[in-house]
Amino acid sequence: MPKPFHNLEQEKQQRIISASLQEFSEKGYEQASTNQIVKNAGIGKGMLFYYFNNKRELYDYLINYCFDLVHNGYVQQIDLSEPDFIERFRQASMNKLTFFNENPFVFNFLGIIMLTEDELLPHDTRKKIEQLQQIAYDSIYKDIDYSLFRDDIDTQKAMDLIKWSMDGYREDISQVYKGEDIANVNMEKLTLEFTQYLDTLKIAFYK
Amino acid sequence: MPKPFHNLEQEKQQRIISASLQEFSEKGYEQASTNQIVKNAGIGKGMLFYYFNNKRELYDYLINYCFDLVHNGYVQQIDLSEPDFIERFRQASMNKLTFFNENPFVFNFLGIIMLTEDELLPHDTRKKIEQLQQIAYDSIYKDIDYSLFRDDIDTQKAMDLIKWSMDGYREDISQVYKGEDIANVNMEKLTLEFTQYLDTLKIAFYK
DNA sequence: AAAATTATTGACCGGGGTGGTCTAATTTGT
């Protein structure tokens, strides 16, 4: 909605978005300080209220911004044509890792939103959340080739366990490399390690 | 250290501790409000500063309180004589679940502490953290019977995967039953489901 | 070049919350 904001140089726009996401995701809506935001963004106080009429409008803008970003930059990137569950999940996890590195506060911000009580959220935001969750769910479980799994194991349970495993691994990695730019991380070593875990999972759960 | 506080009726003492932990774990040290604490604890403002001379002293008291509680109430309860990794982890997970339910803010509070930058923490607190982490690590990995694992799988990787799986399951459960008293939860059904996951893990990773 | 429009800053506002104090009242112990 805010016209002047969209005409801004990308870099300044990003600085404002980034500073806002950080502040909101660290403190929540009420506790977040617009003063802190403008300071971190390196702009004057007046500008923030020139681009957005008030705190709430900024917040709502960020909600939509993050939803679109996660949708286009992460969920939609998942390769639905890959029938191997573990391989599809591998690709999704790697995407998530780089996405998280490039947009450090987006997931945390959305996390805060999803923990917000129903009454405090605009009605259509709730719907957006559910839609995105549904799409994300489909992107992971749709058109999976179940015949790869061992017959003596409940396939759904196996998929749950694999999902928890890979999420746990990814979170451990995020934790260790927190703050460091992923470009500086030894990617080959990391990918190799990841592959080893995946191979182990395949031995354990596949025929 | 605070003499009058220890002589308090257990129930009031608990109310104060609980309200403080909640506030600190939700807002962090600086943002936490002593006014909010006394309101939630149902005591007058004066009392808090009668028991503890200032905010920091309360905070430090809580740190020690939580460390001791986690150590005695959770870590030390893990049965080191159980050589089956999955079984030991099962017992630990169930303990953690009930502990978490009885002390809802303790883990979150300690989580905040561990994310605090080094300079802001008393020196001996850092040491306490590392000690507890070491003990917890030992409690999970010491004297495990590795011969139970399949020979065609890297045992350490298998244990990592199992750990992530069970942590993921436990977190999902916590999430779903968040807020509800665990006494009201259908424990048999939950235990059964947990066992099914564990059995699946055994089929997958054990000989 | 002049005028009009847009972009930008930061001092400023009333209001509300901050950690902490202190007085005055009540309860307890003897």
Place this chain on the structure above:
DNA sequence: ACAAATTAGACCACCCCGGTCAATAATTTT
């Protein structure tokens, strides 16, 4: 009955809050 321990909350000076606005600088239009 009296002293000591316990309690509540009004009060303090201070700081920060979201938001405004007048002054100016930069840019665009004429």
